[in-house]
Amino acid sequence: MTSLLTNPLRVGLRQERVITPQCIVIFGASGDLTHRKLVPALFELFRQRRLPSEFAVLGCARRPWSDEEFRSRMAASLAAEIADHPGAWEQFSQGLYYEPVDLQQSDHLVRLAGRLEVIDRHRATRGNRTFYLSVAPEFYGSGCRALAAAGLLSDPERSRVVIEKPFGRDYGSAQTLNKVVQACAKESQVYRIDHYLGKETVQNILVMRFANTIFEPIWNRNYISNVQITAAETVGVEDRAGYYESSGALRDMVQNHLTQILALTAMEPPGRFDAEAIRNEKAKVLQAARLADEQEPWRCCVRGQYGPGGSASRPLPGYREEPGVNPTSTTETYVAMKLFIDNWRWQGVPFYLRSGKRLPKRISEVVLTFREAPVHLFDAAGGAPTPNQLILRIQPDEGAEIKFEVKAPGSGMRSRPVDMAFSYDDSFGEPSDEGYVRLLADAMLGDPTLYTRSDEVEAAWRLYTPLLELIEEAPWQLPVQPYEARTWGPAAADNLLAEDGLIWRRP
Amino acid sequence: MAAQLTLQAPQEVPPSEVSPYLDRLWQGALEGSTGAATFTLLVWEPSWLEQQMVRTGLVEGPIRGLDRDDVMAAARQAVSDCGLPFSTAPCDPRLAWALGQRPGDRHAVDLRGQFVESAISVHRPRRLITLAPTIDAGRPLETMVAAYCPLPEEGGAGDACGDAVVLRGGIGALQQNLHLIQPLVGTELPCWVWWNSSLDEPHDMLEALAPIPRRLVIDTSLGEPRRCLEVMVERIRAGQAVNDLNWLRLRSWRESLAMVFDPPSRRDALAHVVQLDIDVEGDHPVKGLLLAAWIADRLGWHLVASSAIPPEPGGGYGGIAAEFERGDGACVRFRLMTVPVGVPKQHPGAIVGLRLICEPLSRPALCVILCSESGGCMRLESGGMASMELAEELVPLPEENEEMEMARLLAGGHDSTNPLLAAAAPLAAELLPD
Numbered sequence: 001m002t003s004l005l006t007n008p009l010r011v012g013l014r015q016e017r018v019i020t021p022q023c024i025v026i027f028g029a030s031g032d033l034t035h036r037k038l039v040p041a042l043f044e045l046f047r048q049r050r051l052p053s054e055f056a057v058l059g060c061a062r063r064p065w066s067d068e069e070f071r072s073r074m075a076a077s078l079a080a081e082i083a084d085h086p087g088a089w090e091q092f093s094q095g096l097y098y099e100p101v102d103l104q105q106s107d108h109l110v111r112l113a114g115r116l117e118v119i120d121r122h123r124a125t126r127g128n129r130t131f132y133l134s135v136a137p138e139f140y141g142s143g144c145r146a147l148a149a150a151g152l153l154s155d156p157e158r159s160r161v162v163i164e165k166p167f168g169r170d171y172g173s174a175q176t177l178n179k180v181v182q183a184c185a186k187e188s189q190v191y192r193i194d195h196y197l198g199k200e201t202v203q204n205i206l207v208m209r210f211a212n213t214i215f216e217p218i219w220n221r222n223y224i225s226n227v228q229i230t231a232a233e234t235v236g237v238e239d240r241a242g243y244y245e246s247s248g249a250l251r252d253m254v255q256n257h258l259t260q261i262l263a264l265t266a267m268e269p270p271g272r273f274d275a276e277a278i279r280n281e282k283a284k285v286l287q288a289a290r291l292a293d294e295q296e297p298w299r300c301c302v303r304g305q306y307g308p309g310g311s312a313s314r315p316l317p318g319y320r321e322e323p324g325v326n327p328t329s330t331t332e333t334y335v336a337m338k339l340f341i342d343n344w345r346w347q348g349v350p351f352y353l354r355s356g357k358r359l360p361k362r363i364s365e366v367v368l369t370f371r372e373a374p375v376h377l378f379d380a381a382g383g384a385p386t387p388n389q390l391i392l393r394i395q396p397d398e399g400a401e402i403k404f405e406v407k408a409p410g411s412g413m414r415s416r417p418v419d420m421a422f423s424y425d426d427s428f429g430e431p432s433d434e435g436y437v438r439l440l441a442d443a444m445l446g447d448p449t450l451y452t453r454s455d456e457v458e459a460a461w462r463l464y465t466p467l468l469e470l471i472e473e474a475p476w477q478l479p480v481q482p483y484e485a486r487t488w489g490p491a492a493a494d495n496l497l498a499e500d501g502l503i504w505r506r507p
Numbered sequence: 508m509a510a511q512l513t514l515q516a517p518q519e520v521p522p523s524e525v526s527p528y529l530d531r532l533w534q535g536a537l538e539g540s541t542g543a544a545t546f547t548l549l550v551w552e553p554s555w556l557e558q559q560m561v562r563t564g565l566v567e568g569p570i571r572g573l574d575r576d577d578v579m580a581a582a583r584q585a586v587s588d589c590g591l592p593f594s595t596a597p598c599d600p601r602l603a604w605a606l607g608q609r610p611g612d613r614h615a616v617d618l619r620g621q622f623v624e625s626a627i628s629v630h631r632p633r634r635l636i637t638l639a640p641t642i643d644a645g646r647p648l649e650t651m652v653a654a655y656c657p658l659p660e661e662g663g664a665g666d667a668c669g670d671a672v673v674l675r676g677g678i679g680a681l682q683q684n685l686h687l688i689q690p691l692v693g694t695e696l697p698c699w700v701w702w703n704s705s706l707d708e709p710h711d712m713l714e715a716l717a718p719i720p721r722r723l724v725i726d727t728s729l730g731e732p733r734r735c736l737e738v739m740v741e742r743i744r745a746g747q748a749v750n751d752l753n754w755l756r757l758r759s760w761r762e763s764l765a766m767v768f769d770p771p772s773r774r775d776a777l778a779h780v781v782q783l784d785i786d787v788e789g790d791h792p793v794k795g796l797l798l799a800a801w802i803a804d805r806l807g808w809h810l811v812a813s814s815a816i817p818p819e820p821g822g823g824y825g826g827i828a829a830e831f832e833r834g835d836g837a838c839v840r841f842r843l844m845t846v847p848v849g850v851p852k853q854h855p856g857a858i859v860g861l862r863l864i865c866e867p868l869s870r871p872a873l874c875v876i877l878c879s880e881s882g883g884c885m886r887l888e889s890g891g892m893a894s895m896e897l898a899e900e901l902v903p904l905p906e907e908n909e910e911m912e913m914a915r916l917l918a919g920g921h922d923s924t925n926p927l928l929a930a931a932a933p934l935a936a937e938l939l940p941d
Binding site: 425 | 544545758761762764765769770771772774777802805806807919921922923925926927
């Protein structure tokens, strides 16, 4: 959201819980995520007075840094924020520590446990610890095992572990990883992060649906004809080729982010607002979801890969020309698919998901298209009345929009569509917190509502299993189709909807 | 939320045996439970009103010390029976005092400290210490101890996670045994002291119970206004973490006013405020002053002068007039009027309405009126605003009782005074004319 002039009456009004005294231990502290997201998020929490004075951050990685070196590296990453709040950084950085640790070395874990006890004494953190595994995915399981073997996860009330995405590569590996993790810690200690759930507008899907009475009665197959969920990026693979080559759009975006949005959009109302009630409903709806054609998944799914594009003055390379990408790569940078949810609410309503890189706009949104009026009484400016649509804009220009027909001015009774729009910027004008600020705070507060539970993760992987197996075993049946960079994906994606007499919304 | 009883029947033990008994409890019967590493909550819980109403037969026992609908309903009735003004809030300490002058000798079981509001217990206080003075000033000290735990559906585990200690007796007995408190509080965990009574009560008890660094919770709607503000300001200046339930109850007013100016298109009007009016119930101005002080602080106004507005003959309580200077040197007029109401809120000095008039240079004047949802604010709606852009909102009444407000504070867990309150409190004290 755009940062506008702050409302002076808004400052300090949020009544949020202070995190209990504790030490957050970040594994992978020399990595990109730590200095770009995690430490800035913790500093932001400190500035918001949400961290207690009894708080410490212990960075861990294999590099032989000292506390001072860690602090100065973090300070370099946060230079702009520190320039605005030098006093706050001075205080905050006193709680930053570093310990060289290789999670595969048991003696390192023994040393780590000792260091944590020293920090407990110096910072009065009372043995409360959050372990954040910001390491390569192949180390999630062994990392948990190492922590458990060192006795660092033995107190379920005082220790928890946050695991970054991706949680597994498919249904089988997710199951295996869940078993490993659950052998090391109780489910209540495990926080599987999906940073999309930290977005204000993703959480707003819940509030829109369940804090209003006008939407929920029509939020079903009787009134909704189809749902489109889009996450479009303008950027290419950038410097993530190494990871992206082995994941692709399906694993990178759809299985986690888009599926979480799908779950929030389609879930039943929870009985109460607590973590288990919400996660129960999300898991249930994902368990009821399926590809539109599981036997022949190529009929309900399109994969694409961006080719060269752009303009003569600013040409854009194709995916296969990007640094680090195999020149014959068949990794998809675009995926579109059609799903159904087999339950009373959604039976027969198609859900269309699409996500891609190098598309014309950066946009994430959910579009619910309502059924047409049963009888057309009026002439419509567009020939036929435009179906009502509710558009939940997740980013950018966060907000919501309803499209409906009104009488066009003048004699006669012609109708035309208009928009009724809500914009976070216009209504609040305040920047919202970065997703990691919210999610880190929740983990340290022991609130897992916005984290995915083991059954949710498994249900999400199971949903795409026919597709993943097809790509693995018979990729020629679902080839990556080229599309020009900065276009809306391959033509086959349009055909996917055209078969149902629909078109993708052009945001 | 329903209140919970302690896990076991409270055990009465001699005062000198309290600490040893607790040690035995944790090392013996509750062995294996680590207990909660959270905080200690020390509550001064006289419940004078409830005690007097039970004594005079206006309500039945037992005495519990928690907010009770039947006590509030009977208190409203008792206001007129005692000859107090209709605007007297049921929690006004003057009502308990007036009831104390009436005859009665009924008794009831006293369960203060033995009920734990689940909104509080869900935060797992490690120790809950209740000081329960009795209206019989000569009563000797009784001490009771019990283990407690939040219910599983409220997030609690099966293990006992804390204990509750009750010290009950006449004021004299409590004062003589204050030395018992420090060992019970300890130093390892943060301690919150909830002064759940009027700030007019003897100073020495507050001093004894709430030294720094204990975190203090008071209610500046209870007690003589100047005394309330002085206690709060002194403690904040001394560096104590002070929380005021009266300030917390302003939350919906502050939120509603902020919401009016959330749209960026309205923001610039805040730099051009020329007039602020606040109406409060009865004759207790502290809440209104805190609201005005918060606005003044947030908008960078400087107090020039304040004075009392004498009551109008035949009605009303009068008020306070003040003049602020904006950052650009322009003047802001402020009036706080204390107005009579037929059905006052539970606590003295509730806000009735607020009016803020802004005169931006390049657009029509803006008049913001916030009105309590439980009553009208015709006084603020009248008077020459026809040409202004009008933004009028109803402010919802909070539905939370004392214990839930307290629980919210404990959940917040701050170890310092809220900076907004720290800035507003001294200014509110300055606004109160001598």
